[in-house]
Amino acid sequence: MPQLSPPRSPVLAASQIPPPPHPSDRRGLPWLLAILLALTVYRALAIAASGLDLYVDEAQYWTWSQALDWGYFSKPPMIAAVIAGTTAVCGDTALCVKSGALLLYPLTTLLIWAITQRLFGARIAFWTAITFITLPGVALSSAIISTDVPLFLCWAAALYAYLRALDDDRWHWWLAAGLASGLGLLTKYTMGIFAVSVLLHLAISPSLRRHFTNPKLYATMLVAAVVFAPNLVWNAQNGWPTLAHTAQISGLENGVNGGHQGLNWKSFGDFVAGQLGIMGPVLFIAWLVQLAAARGWMRDERYRLLACFALPFLGAITAQSLLGRANANWSAMAYVGGTIFVVARLLEAQRMRLLSAAIALNVVVGALAYHFDVIAHTAGIELTRKNDVLNKRVRGWREYGAALAARQAAHPDAILLGDARDLIAEARFYAGTAGRAMLKWNPRRIPNDYYAMSTTLAGLEGRSFVFVSRDGALPAGMAERFDSAAEIQPIHIAIHRDYALDFHVWHLAGFKGY
16 A cells, blocks of 8 residues: 555545554553453463363364374364464363464454554554454454464464555565465465455555566565465375365355355355354444445545455355355454454544444453353253254363273273264364374275374274264174174263263274275
């Protein structure tokens, strides 16, 4: 964008933007740091007190962190590196596995503060940072280690570096943007939309089109490509599993609409409803209203920049939800630019009361999520299969791991074996030493998940196994591949009055080979 610090550019002058904020204005920053520290401590204590287990993806990411590589079946390597870093410091506990989210979100928030401060000044920067860290999506994501966590950091870092590069055209800011973009691609492939946003922003800004002939722009792209290259090499060596998985979960692998007749309106409706939950209904609706009032912001370079780094991402994932399927969180990066946009517009319009109400509502929603069990118990509400949104995801896995380890201990020469990704991932984390050696039953040798791709029974002929499955019967043809197969004590874990985790367990002796 045009110069954001004196001297002012002709475009900024023409758009009647107030004088640029002074770069050293850090009013409110000490308060922000104190709030971030207090909020992080609170969230860590709440997570520890909840007693909830790792979600299956978290358990799988932890498995990856035990064997660092340049890629994995469903994701690039950054999430594994983050977990490896945190668990190296504080150990293999659920809280430590999750702690990357608790630590990285405050850093992302500070980058958002820095971006906003350069665009709008310290006051708007403070309230933008507070708004971002209390978004319901960020509050929930702070309790779950996922690829969105480091991707937020990389996206915000790349945007800040890009902003600084446009401000003074120094090599180190351009290269920093490339490095952050490359690391983002090593986190999640949707970081590639950042390049689309850059090109769009340069194209619609007449005073910036000169950068299309700026060698620093292309050096930035080269740096990003070089940083990302090891993952491409890994994919090529392993049959491109990550790209295939990405196409599969998007619902686009079987055609334009993933096999749907016409547009997938249900997926679209679920996706839009999810955006209300991620940003909070007040803020999301306010953002849409502000975007619709284009005459009020289109001539302002600051808002055009933010729109370029929010709308392509949101638009791409929205289109995907119509053509195939898209989870609500897949659009999360749009809320870096989106949050700055809506907060700045509200404050410049003197709508502090509306912003305060939005933040207060989001804080309440976050507290409800963190203290769901306590609030339900205090209110005398019995949790059931229907009203407990967590029951299938983060309850009972610790008990499952202990029970499975006990079954294996009764047959110490046996190797744990499973037929589903979640059963193996959770056992790897919760079933101790025996769980970490658990393998997947995969007689057709189809690499349809990480454990099918990374484990094999080759060379284990003659060995015995303890096999666990949700099904009440062995998979077709399995019994014939062993000398003997005997069902042993099943695993029953009561979660609620009307819901339990039930697994069948067999002792299989004398493996004959696939």
